[in-house]
Amino acid sequence: MSDVQEATNQLLDVNLHENQRSLQVMESGPGSESENLQVTIGATVPTGFEQTAADEVREKLRSSCKISKDRGKIYFDISVESLAQVHCLRSVDNLFVVVQELKDYQFKETKEEVLKDFEELAGKLPWSDPLKVWKINTSFKKKKTKRKKINENSSKEKIDNGQGDKRDKKDVKRELSDNALESHILDYYENPAIKEEISTLVSDDLASCKDETDESSREETDPEVLKFRVTCNRAGEKHCFSSNEAARDFGGAVQDYFKWKADMTNFDVEVLLNIHDNEIVVGIALTEESLHRRNITHFGPTTLRSTLAYGMLRLCAPQPTDIIVDPMCGTGAIPIEGATEWTNCYHIAGDNNPLAVNRTANNISSLLTKNQIKEGKLSWGLPIDAVQWDVCNLPLRTGSVDIIVTDMPFGKRMGSKKRNWNLYPACLREMSRVCRPGTGRAVLLTQDKKCFTKALSGMGHLWRKVHTVWVNIGGLHAAVYLLKRTPQAFVHSSEQDGERTPWC
Amino acid sequence: MKLLTHNLLSSHVRGVGPRGLPLRLQATEVRINNVEFNPDFVARMIPKVEWEVLLEAADHLRLIEVPKGPIQGYEQDETFLRKMHHVLLEVEVLEGTLQCPESGRMFPISRGIPNMLLSSEETET
Numbered sequence: 031m032s033d034v035q036e037a038t039n040q041l042l043d044v045n046l047h048e049n050q051r052s053l054q055v056m057e058s059g060p061g062s063e064s065e066n067l068q069v070t071i072g073a074t075v076p077t078g079f080e081q082t083a084a085d086e087v088r089e090k091l092r093s094s095c096k097i098s099k100d101r102g103k104i105y106f107d108i109s110v111e112s113l114a115q116v117h118c119l120r121s122v123d124n125l126f127v128v129v130q131e132l133k134d135y136q137f138k139e140t141k142e143e144v145l146k147d148f149e150e151l152a153g154k155l156p157w158s159d160p161l162k163v164w165k166i167n168t169s170f171k172k173k174k175t176k177r178k179k180i181n182e183n184s185s186k187e188k189i190d191n192g193q194g195d196k197r198d199k200k201d202v203k204r205e206l207s208d209n210a211l212e213s214h215i216l217d218y219y220e221n222p223a224i225k226e227e228i229s230t231l232v233s234d235d236l237a238s239c240k241d242e243t244d245e246s247s248r249e250e251t252d253p254e255v256l257k258f259r260v261t262c263n264r265a266g267e268k269h270c271f272s273s274n275e276a277a278r279d280f281g282g283a284v285q286d287y288f289k290w291k292a293d294m295t296n297f298d299v300e301v302l303l304n305i306h307d308n309e310i311v312v313g314i315a316l317t318e319e320s321l322h323r324r325n326i327t328h329f330g331p332t333t334l335r336s337t338l339a340y341g342m343l344r345l346c347a348p349q350p351t352d353i354i355v356d357p358m359c360g361t362g363a364i365p366i367e368g369a370t371e372w373t374n375c376y377h378i379a380g381d382n383n384p385l386a387v388n389r390t391a392n393n394i395s396s397l398l399t400k401n402q403i404k405e406g407k408l409s410w411g412l413p414i415d416a417v418q419w420d421v422c423n424l425p426l427r428t429g430s431v432d433i434i435v436t437d438m439p440f441g442k443r444m445g446s447k448k449r450n451w452n453l454y455p456a457c458l459r460e461m462s463r464v465c466r467p468g469t470g471r472a473v474l475l476t477q478d479k480k481c482f483t484k485a486l487s488g489m490g491h492l493w494r495k496v497h498t499v500w501v502n503i504g505g506l507h508a509a510v511y512l513l514k515r516t517p518q519a520f521v522h523s524s525e526q527d528g529e530r531t532p533w534c
Numbered sequence: 535m536k537l538l539t540h541n542l543l544s545s546h547v548r549g550v551g552p553r554g555l556p557l558r559l560q561a562t563e564v565r566i567n568n569v570e571f572n573p574d575f576v577a578r579m580i581p582k583v584e585w586e587v588l589l590e591a592a593d594h595l596r597l598i599e600v601p602k603g604p605i606q607g608y609e610q611d612e613t614f615l616r617k618m619h620h621v622l623l624e625v626e627v628l629e630g631t632l633q634c635p636e637s638g639r640m641f642p643i644s645r646g647i648p649n650m651l652l653s654s655e656e657t658e659t
Binding site for chain 2: 423
């Protein structure tokens with residue numbers, strides 16, 4: 031047991047304190063006829079989870095990451111052959127290919143001069159390689175969209191026998207031979223048409239994400255006359271221009287340069303102009319729809335982003351056969367992400383609300399159906415179950431759970447602050463009972479940090495706070511707390527002096 | 535509900551003895567799923583399994599070929615591991631009940647989901 035404990039400790043420490051010592055960037059791929067194009071990819075990730083995302087990139091793509099000061103963005107270099115795997119990353123919301131990064135950009139004094147500079151900039155940028163990447167990415171997406179249409183139709187029929195569609199041969203060669211990755215590629219265009227604001231890619235008043243049916247119904251455009259738009263995100267106090275103005279003037283110059291057609295809603299190329307203080311990054315978007323709701327088909331009032339769920343799970347370093355429980359699962363975003371990505375663990379989703387449990391069960395079914403179609407086999411199993419229960423009185427054996435991951439009621443849209451005063455301590459207590467002493471850990475997301483901290487303060491003998499990640503959930507400043515269960519065994523109230531009621 | 539899940543459950547009814555009493559399982563509808571066999575996963579799960587609970591549940595579901603306990607060298611014994619894989623992960627109770635053996639309180643299982651909610655009188659306050 032102590033070996034496991036040590037290993038867990040080490041893993042948790044490595045997760046948290048790993049600095050950005052750069053590993054060797056991937057050496058050139060296997061010699062082949064196709065040119066070996068190296069590009070820089072930018073990814074937007076949930077704020078606060080940049081390091082976790084960087085870890086995933088290092089693990090899956092063997093690339094080191096640069097974490098931008100512009101919060102919620104990471105950058106890494108890959109060979110274009112690895113593009114398919116990039117889309118398989120679970121911790122990123124959106125992807126773009128970097129055209130150029132300009133550090134220490136000197137803005138001129140007046141708005142007119144600044145905007146003129148932007149116009150001139152357009153013609154000076156190294157567009158050709160990024161555009162090649164965009165092209166490869168687009169043809170890749172079109173294949174998946176067609177396949178998605180086939181899948182949508184076949185999923186409506188009864189799934190008795192596994193009728194997988196035949197696998198498309200991919201143009202992009204893949205370096206890793208891991209077949210599990212292939213199954214994630216369909217996730218990319220999996221989402222139903224839930225309109226959603228892509229907060230990091232959309233500037234003030236421009237349209238939000240597109241319905242993917244637009245993508246497939248669009249006819250093949252003449253490659254010479256592409257349609258495009260420019261999206262500008264600007265952050266910083268010393269700028270004398272607005273993002274709209276920058277987008278407009280930069281866009282005008284791009285149009286002149288390429289002779290493309292500007293189209294705000296039905297575009298082929300989305301050019302990104304990200305300005306953060308004195309740093310400018312020009313990029314081309316590789317994703318249209320945010321990836322972060324990929325696993326969920328049945329939404330609830332407070333459904334968590336899958337990318338955030340992934341980040342939280344990664345934070346607790348799940349080990350093979352860990353029992354992972356979300357005792358307030360809502361729509362099941364976290365356990366479902368867990369069952370998809372950590373298939374060698376066992377996941378249990380629970381909630382007291384029958385609506386939530388039903389949604390979770392439906393989401394699990396959808397996932398199973400999707401897996402069935404993709405895998406083309408009869409396998410009807412994921413290591414996940416759902417139970418209806420009360421988090422304050424869990425029907426679980428003492429010390430049987432390795433990891434607890436949950437999104438606690440903030441007290442805003444769900445529950446109330448007043449209820450939290452009673453709920454949080456009762457919750458933490460019951461969770462400490464079921465959590466395995468010594469090696470167990472919990473990752474808890476909440477916006478009600480004050481209540482949480484107070485609830486935790488009386489439980490130092492059971493929980494030790496190891497790390498806090500500050501995140502932004504729909505504009506609210508929330509925190510993800512990583513707790514370790516101390517080695518002390520849980521003592522039941524009947525064995526204590528009786529003081530067990532929640533404090534007020 | 536899979537039998538592995540059932541193995542982790544215990545009665546939480548107020549006043550019932552030490553925590554950890556297994557729940558008696560009865561099923562009216564069971565489905566057998568075809569789940570991909572992962573020997574490593576099963577082997578590592580074995581130490582976490584409460585055997586009496588598993589055997590009683592398997593008995594109530596009238597499952598056959600259920601190993602009575604871990605055998606010597608089970609980690610490498612594929613036959614043993616496959617049997618355990620089947621019992622723990624492939625048998626799914628869709629409709630049935632879970633019963634607290636001491637208080638007799640019944641909890642329904644419907645569409646694969648057990649409802650373990652207690653009324654406010656029943657919970658410890």
